[in-house]
Amino acid sequence: MTVYLATRRGNRSWDIVTSQQDNYLRSLRLKTIWPSNLALKAFCEQGSFDDTHALLCQCGIYSFKPDVRDIIPVTNDGTIFGSVVIWGKVIECEYGYRSEYAYPVSLAGFCCLVCKRFSYSDTQLAFSRNDINIDQYKVYKAICNTCASLATVKAQFRYIPLPANLLLKDLREFYNLR
Ligand SMILES: [Zn+2]
Numbered sequence: 653m654t655v656y657l658a659t660r661r662g663n664r665s666w667d668i669v670t671s672q673q674d675n676y677l678r679s680l681r682l683k684t685i686w687p688s689n690l691a692l693k694a695f696c697e698q699g700s701f702d703d704t705h706a707l708l709c710q711c712g713i714y715s716f717k718p719d720v721r722d723i724i725p726v727t728n729d730g731t732i733f734g735s736v737v738i739w740g741k742v743i744e745c746e747y748g749y750r751s752e753y754a755y756p757v758s759l760a761g762f763c764c765l766v767c768k769r770f771s772y773s774d775t776q777l778a779f780s781r782n783d784i785n786i787d788q789y790k791v792y793k794a795i796c797n798t799c800a801s802l803a804t805v806k807a808q809f810r811y812i813p814l815p816a817n818l819l820l821k822d823l824r825e826f827y828n829l830r
Pocket residue numbers: 696697698699705706709710711712
């Protein structure tokens with residue numbers, strides 16, 4: 653593990669969530685809504701993100717190294733993936749980083765909930781039919797067109813009349829991405 657102060661690029665996935673017509677990127681684990689035009693800062697209830705604390709803790713903003721996408725198991729199904737710029741204190745691990753600050757720089761596409769393949773525009777957005785709404789945000793699930801046409805999948809999800817490429821455009825505008 654290496655700790656350094658640097659700016660790097662990493663890849664990661666987010667849940668896409670919606671609340672009152674607005675769409676946001678949300679961290680998968682801690683359910684943090686990523687702010688627009690503002691750096692996300694690592695937060696930990698156990699301490700601040702300094703050398704001694706962060707090395708022993710699991711906190712920080714997670715991202716994968718850009719070259720490891722092919723070997724990581726795809727567990728982030730139904731999500732959107734893209735890259736982030738990370739800076740401040742950065743802890744380098746084998747496959748990725750934990751950083752003090754991060755902001756999205758690009759959104760690349762979706763990971764299908766059903767077949768786990770990465771897809772781009774040929775994707776449907778859906779809500780699970782038995783989703784229990786635990787907070788003000790509803791989570792979109794990305795399902796590729798091939799899987800979305802299966803009867804078993806149709807029975808489980810309610811598709812949203814919002815093409816995935818329009819959602820991408822909306823998120824890129826909101827986060828000021830290229
Ligand atoms: Zn911590």
